[in-house]
Amino acid sequence: xxxxxxxxxxxxxALAADDAFEFFREEAKVYTASRRSEDARRAPMAVDxxxxxxxxxxxxANLADILRYRAGLDVLDGRSADGNRAIVxxxxxSRDFVSEMLVLVDGRSVYSPFLGxxxxxxxxxxxxxxxxxxxxxxxxxxxxxSNAALGVINIITRKPGAAxxxxxxxxGGNRRAASAAAxxxxxxxxxxxxxxxxxxxxxxxxxNGVGDAxxxxxxxxxxxxxxxxPDAATELEFLGGxxxxxQGIPGFSPDQGAKREEDFQMIRAARGLESAGSLEAVxxxxxxxxxxxxxxxxxxxxxxxxxxxELLHRASWAGGRLSSAFGAGWxxxxxxxxxxxxxxxxxxxxxxxxxxxxxxxxxxxxxLAAGVSLERSQVxxxxxxxxxxAIYSPRENHDFRLSYSRAPTMPPLFNKYADxxxxxxxxxxxxxxxxxxxxxxxxxxxxxxxxxxALKSQAAVFYMQIKDRNFNFVRTAGAPxxxxxxxxxxxxxxxxxxxxEYGFSAGRAIFANYTYEQIxxxxxxxxxxxxxxxxxxxxxxxxxxxxxxxxxGFAASALIxxxxxxxxxxxxxxxxxAIPRSxxxxxxxxxxxxxxxxxxxxxxxxxQPYRVEAADGTAVPRRFEGGVTKRxxx
Amino acid sequence: xxALRRRLPVAALALVLAAGAARAEKDAPAAVMxxxxxxxxxxxxxxxxxxxxxxxxxxAGAPLPSAAWAFTAIGGKxxxxxxxxxxxxxxxxxxxxxxxxxxxxxxxxLMPEPAVLVDRIRxxxxxxxxxxxxxxxxxxxxxxxxxxxAGDARGLTILSExxxxxxxxPERLRASQNRADALWLMPDPALVSAENFAILRxxxxxxxxxFFAPTEGLAERGATATIxxxxxxxxxxxxxxxxxxxxxxxxxxxxxVSRVIVTVNGPAAVAAGLGPxxxxxxxxxx
Numbered sequence: 001x002x003x004x005x006x007x008x009x010x011x012x013x014a015l016a017a018d019d020a021f022e023f024f025r026e027e028a029k030v031y032t033a034s035r036r037s038e039d040a041r042r043a044p045m046a047v048d049x050x051x052x053x054x055x056x057x058x059x060x061a062n063l064a065d066i067l068r069y070r071a072g073l074d075v076l077d078g079r080s081a082d083g084n085r086a087i088v089x090x091x092x093x094s095r096d097f098v099s100e101m102l103v104l105v106d107g108r109s110v111y112s113p114f115l116g117x118x119x120x121x122x123x124x125x126x127x128x129x130x131x132x133x134x135x136x137x138x139x140x141x142x143x144x145x146s147n148a149a150l151g152v153i154n155i156i157t158r159k160p161g162a163a164x165x166x167x168x169x170x171x172g173g174n175r176r177a178a179s180a181a182a183x184x185x186x187x188x189x190x191x192x193x194x195x196x197x198x199x200x201x202x203x204x205x206x207x208n209g210v211g212d213a214x215x216x217x218x219x220x221x222x223x224x225x226x227x228x229x230p231d232a233a234t235e236l237e238f239l240g241g242x243x244x245x246x247q248g249i250p251g252f253s254p255d256q257g258a259k260r261e262e263d264f265q266m267i268r269a270a271r272g273l274e275s276a277g278s279l280e281a282v283x284x285x286x287x288x289x290x291x292x293x294x295x296x297x298x299x300x301x302x303x304x305x306x307x308x309x310e311l312l313h314r315a316s317w318a319g320g321r322l323s324s325a326f327g328a329g330w331x332x333x334x335x336x337x338x339x340x341x342x343x344x345x346x347x348x349x350x351x352x353x354x355x356x357x358x359x360x361x362x363x364x365x366x367x368l369a370a371g372v373s374l375e376r377s378q379v380x381x382x383x384x385x386x387x388x389x390a391i392y393s394p395r396e397n398h399d400f401r402l403s404y405s406r407a408p409t410m411p412p413l414f415n416k417y418a419d420x421x422x423x424x425x426x427x428x429x430x431x432x433x434x435x436x437x438x439x440x441x442x443x444x445x446x447x448x449x450x451x452x453x454a455l456k457s458q459a460a461v462f463y464m465q466i467k468d469r470n471f472n473f474v475r476t477a478g479a480p481x482x483x484x485x486x487x488x489x490x491x492x493x494x495x496x497x498x499x500x501e502y503g504f505s506a507g508r509a510i511f512a513n514y515t516y517e518q519i520x521x522x523x524x525x526x527x528x529x530x531x532x533x534x535x536x537x538x539x540x541x542x543x544x545x546x547x548x549x550x551x552x553g554f555a556a557s558a559l560i561x562x563x564x565x566x567x568x569x570x571x572x573x574x575x576x577x578a579i580p581r582s583x584x585x586x587x588x589x590x591x592x593x594x595x596x597x598x599x600x601x602x603x604x605x606x607x608q609p610y611r612v613e614a615a616d617g618t619a620v621p622r623r624f625e626g627g628v629t630k631r632x633x634x
Numbered sequence: 635x636x637a638l639r640r641r642l643p644v645a646a647l648a649l650v651l652a653a654g655a656a657r658a659e660k661d662a663p664a665a666v667m668x669x670x671x672x673x674x675x676x677x678x679x680x681x682x683x684x685x686x687x688x689x690x691x692x693x694a695g696a697p698l699p700s701a702a703w704a705f706t707a708i709g710g711k712x713x714x715x716x717x718x719x720x721x722x723x724x725x726x727x728x729x730x731x732x733x734x735x736x737x738x739x740x741x742x743x744l745m746p747e748p749a750v751l752v753d754r755i756r757x758x759x760x761x762x763x764x765x766x767x768x769x770x771x772x773x774x775x776x777x778x779x780x781x782x783x784a785g786d787a788r789g790l791t792i793l794s795e796x797x798x799x800x801x802x803x804p805e806r807l808r809a810s811q812n813r814a815d816a817l818w819l820m821p822d823p824a825l826v827s828a829e830n831f832a833i834l835r836x837x838x839x840x841x842x843x844x845f846f847a848p849t850e851g852l853a854e855r856g857a858t859a860t861i862x863x864x865x866x867x868x869x870x871x872x873x874x875x876x877x878x879x880x881x882x883x884x885x886x887x888x889x890x891v892s893r894v895i896v897t898v899n900g901p902a903a904v905a906a907g908l909g910p911x912x913x914x915x916x917x918x919x920x
Contacts, residue, residue: 021831023673023849023865027710027730027823053804131805161809316772454829503829595840 025396044369044389044403046072046445046460046497048135052158055130057507057547058557059588059602061171061178061625062127063120064088067153069543069559071458071499071513072137076568078614085121085201085217087614090137090151091464092493092517092537095569100149100409100439100466102140106157106239107310108266108284111147113333113349114304116412119288122260124221124241126197128167128180129157137497138462139441141385141407142371145329145353149407149439150464159237160184160191160227164632171600171627176201183632190228190236197221203248205610205619213618214248216257239266249292250616258292273315280312300340306333321361325371329353335413342419349413351377357387367391375408379416380436383408397449409437411470415485424480431485438467456501463494469521491521493537504548507555512544535567538581558587568615577615583607598629663876664690664702668709668727673865677708677727680869685877704880706872710823713739722879726872727865729821730773740885742871744821745777745848746863747890748784754861754896756790757914758903759816759844764791766814768834770800770824776888778820800825807837814843819857821848831855844906853897853919858906863891 048070060066064086068075074094076087089098099116102109105125110118136152144152166183182195199219203212223241230236242263249256266284273279286306292299310329317324334348341347357371373385389403411434418430445460468487476482499513519534541564547557565581585607590600602625605611610619665681667674682688690699694712698705704722707713713728717739725731726742745751756762765785769778778794785792793814797806803825817838819826831847835856838845847857850864863871871891879885898908898915912918 021826021828022671023727024821024823024826026669026671026673027728049801051804052808132802158805159809161811161813165811 044387044391044401045140045405045443046137046458048072048137048458048499050133050135052131053507054547055127055133057555058545058559058586059590059600060127061176061604062086063123063125063155065586066127066130066133067135069513069545069561070135071497071515071543072151072460072495073135074537074541076613077611077620078568078616078618088118088120088153090135090153091462091495092519093150093491094536097412098150099147099412099470100407100437102144102148102152104144104152104154106266107154107268107282108239108264108286108308109306109331110286112288112304113306113413114288114302114335114337115414116147119260119262121217121219121247122243122245122262122288124223124243124262124264125155125157126180126182126195126221126223128169128182128197129193129195129223129225131156131158137460138403138443138464139385139405139407139439140387142355142373142387142405143325143357145351145355145373146375146377146380146383146385146408146410146436149409149437149466157223157225157239158184158193160186160193160225167629167631169627169629171625173602173623173625175621175623176625186227189230190226192227193223193225195223204621206250213250214252215250215618216248217245218247219243219245234272235268235270237266237268237270239268240264250618256292258290260291261289263287278314280310280314282308282310282312284308300337302335302337302340304333304335306331323359325355325357327353327355329355340414340418340420342421344417344419347413347417349377349379349410351375355385365393367393369403377410379413380408380410383410383436399447401443401445401447403441403443403445405441405443407439407441409439411436411485415470421480422483427480427482429475429482429484434470434485435468435487437469437487440465440467451502454503458499459497461494461496464492466491466493489522491519493517493519508548510544510546513542515541517541536569538564538566540564553592555590555592556588558585560585568613577612577617579613582611584611596631598631599627600629601626662687662689662702663704663706664692664699666692666694666698666705666707666712666715668694668711671709674708674727676865677869677872680864680866680871681706681708681726681873682869683866684870684873704876706869706876707739708869708872713741722876724872724876724879724885726868730771730823739887740875740879741888742868742875743777743888743890744863744868745781745890746861746894747892748777748781749788750890750892750894751781751861752784752788752790754894754914755816755818755846756788758846758859758896758898758912759908762790762816762844764793764814765816765818765846766793766795766810767818767820768795768797768803768806768825769820769822770797771822774820774822780888781818797825800827800830803830803833807833811841816844816846818846819848831857839902839905842906844903844908850895850897853899853902856902857899858902858908859896859898859915861894861896863894867891867893 050066055066064075067073067088072091074089076094087094090101097115097117102111103118110123134154139149140152141148161184164185168181170179178199180197184191184193201217203214203216206213221243226238228236245260246257249258264286268282270278270280288304291301308331312327315324331351336346338345353373353375355373359367359369361367369389371387375383385407387405389401391399391401393399416430416432416434418428420428422428441462441464443460443462448457467490469489469491470485471489472483473486474481475484495517497515501511503509517537519537521534542562545559549555561584563582566579567576568579569576584605586604588600588602590598592598604623606622610621612619665678694715703720707723707725708727710728710730713725713731717723723739725739729744767778767781782792795806795810797803817834819834834845844858847860848862850860850862853860868891871889875885875889896915897917898912899919903909
């Protein structure tokens with residue numbers, strides 16, 4: 001019988017592997033009609049995903065490094081006015097507090113209600129916990145709410161696995177020492193993951209070249225994530241964590257450090273529904289306290305809090321042709337500071353929001369997407385946000401999109417309610433009638449995959465306009481000078497982004513991207529703090545990276561970036577600095593003698609002894625590091 | 635008149651024969667093909683062979699012949715088209731189209747019958763206790779559930795590992811590591827690609843786990859073994875099911891091909907701790 005079967009196989013030649021993939025490729029065209037999750041290629045906006053594999057291979061040391069070489073993002077090393085270690089923005093508008101960009105960690109907003117923007121350094125997220133980072137360039141407020149204007153960065157951390165596993169690592173070099181540890185255990189019903197990291201960074205040379213800039217940093221972070229899966233369709237999760245950070249304040253003596261404490265707790269429940277949909281409920285609490293806010297130099301205590309509750313229902317209709325999301329959210333956020341809100345130390349903002357987003361596959365080659373969000377808040381009143389997009393797919397793996405989005409950005413509490421004597425000569429006073437900024441964006445994009453998905457290409461051109469843009473102005477001249485905030489500004493930006501990524505085989509890949517950005521800012525340098533956004537954004541940026549195994553357990557990676565000349569400026573310090581065009585090179589060599597051990601050597605900023613990127617003139621030196629990682633249970 | 639009476643039986647007989655011929659013409663099915671690709675043509679060959687005669691063949695986007703009311707749809711694009719409300723349709727090679735979407739449709743599964751599949755896998759790996767099943771699209775859900783029931787009845791725990799979106803396979807693998815002692819890749823078009831196949835193959839090799847794949851040919855690319863029906867046999871199964879439905883039988887929503895071919899990649903299987911004898915295999919690759 002077996003012989004007969006064998007003859008049958010020989011008579012009817014077995015389907016070659018390539019034919020098998022060809023069959024599934026052809027059938028996958030039909031699959032897109034019935035799927036529920038959004039494919040990045042069919043998203044209404046430009047989407048970039050950084051995986052944990054890339055993070056490990058390139059040896060990124062912190063969050064800013066992960067984002068540094070991506071298309072459409074601007075990352076500046078240095079010290080922003082609030083003591084952040086890096087400034088990150090999307091599609092231009094690089095400055096101390098990028099209040100038009102939303103950053104989420106596992107869906108929880110880490111946007112600061114006090115000054116706007118994000119404290120990248122003290123964010124309680126650890127590199128070894130990151131599963132992937134999703135970058136949406138352009139407005140997405142119809143889904144995520146206000147402040148998701150220039151872009152959304154969603155950092156997604158690992159869920160605990162089903163078995164005991166862990167890793168410990170240590171690294172050190174000429175500027176930094178760090179350690180990290182993570183352990184997880186679990187079974188079919190769920191699991192638990194705990195991780196900790198410590199980092200100590202030396203102060204950089206002072207801008208005048210004499211001594212230390214007193215911008216040292218000590219940081220401890222702890223994270224816990226528990227997962228319970230009572231049945232196949234239900235997930236219950238608890239996420240919690242915190243960070244404790246001590247840092248120097250540039251310009252002050254080393255004993256005048258600032259202390260930051262950040263904590264959060266989050267509970268998430270998700271259930272898949274019989275009707276090809278899912279229901280998700282999330283509640284979270286985030287608190288942040290800083291003593292001696294570096295922005296203000298002398299002792300200023302600020303406490304902020306944020307409570308969130310959100311319900312999200314995803315559904316699929318008409319055999320998968322229509323995918324929908326419905327959501328509602330409540331947020332209470334506030335800030336308490338005796339010094340900066342003189343006389344009225346407690347300020348808060350309550351936000352209620354409802355939103356819906358739909359994607360309809362109108363024909364085989366045409367998908368329409370639309371979303372609307374309505375938000376009512378104490379700070380911004382009733383604010384709509386919307387998005388509309390058409391995605392045309394003339395051929396398999398080629399998608400063109402046209403989109404229009406509109407997103408409001410709420411003014412931070414400080415800009416609205418501040419009353420603070422910055423120095424005997426300057427007083428900052430908020431503007432209670434400050435209106436939300438309104439950003440409109442038109443975008444055309446193309447994504448493609450070829451060579452069996454090994455070659456991924458993206459291109460986008462965009463034009464954005466910000467109405468009612470916030471800026472500082474002198475309300476009263478004389479002594480003291482009273483500086484306040486106003487909306488009487490308008491800015492526009494246009495640009496193009498191209499990116500290519502090619503995977504040769506597992507672990508061997510190259511990428512390259514190019515970004516072109518131009519900004520027009522009506523008020524320009526007449527802003528009292530001389531923030532010139534036009535010159536503050538490099539016009540041309542090019543990045544490339546390569547990673548590859550070398551054999552015998554060795555692997556190497558390299559990243560190179562080119563940035564056009566620009567004017568680094570600080571929206572709060574009133575400093576501007578001309579930065580010449582420059583190249584940056586990072587490289588890493590690792591050796592894995594056994595699957596559970598890795599040793600590495602890495603160098604950052606290898607092309608020059610010092611680099612100045614930020615307005616404070618901080619000279620970031622060339623860095624070398626070495627380290628070792630031991631993994632368990634892998 | 636007498637002559638007319640003499641001819642009446644002959645005329646009646648002719649009428650009956652003509653009606654029968656018309657009915658036979660009406661029952662002749664048409665095959666609707668997604669494309670002219672090799673895999674669909676093989677299924678068509680299997681269909682015509684099992685049907686016993688050639689059938690009308692039309693493209694997925696072409697109008698249906700007005701006389702036909704029984705069809706075989708070969709490929710997902712063909713199966714997903716709009717059908718007349720009284721049509722009888724048996725679809726094959728259409729893993730992304732669920733029979734829930736069309737009550738009149740019977741679907742020939744791309745996967746072997748779950749009980750047969752579990753038995754074959756257990757024969758290859760007798761010590762197997764827990765197997766992770768990777769899938770992505772909604773249309774695979776019923777097959778995964780059927781596989782889970784078959785596994786439960788045979789002492790094999792099936793862990794459903796949905797990868798959605800499919801690009802998250804590495805993360806899903808990492809989250810599920812050490813849970814299972816074998817992997818099965820569902821014939822899910824959203825998930826099966828050279829890229830994802832390589833990820834699963836390399837993961838299985840690193841963990842020394844057997845990696846079972848659903849389509850002939852993938853053993854040559856490094857899967858430990860494939861347990862699969864041929865596309866030709868799927869076409870044949872569609873013909874038999876269609877004939878049964880035309881004869882008035884009530885067919886299940888999903889039918890399986892009875893003949894399953896096991897192809898073992900010898901070196902990969904030994905590396906995964908199987909063998910060294912694979913007597914139950916139909917083909918062993920050196």
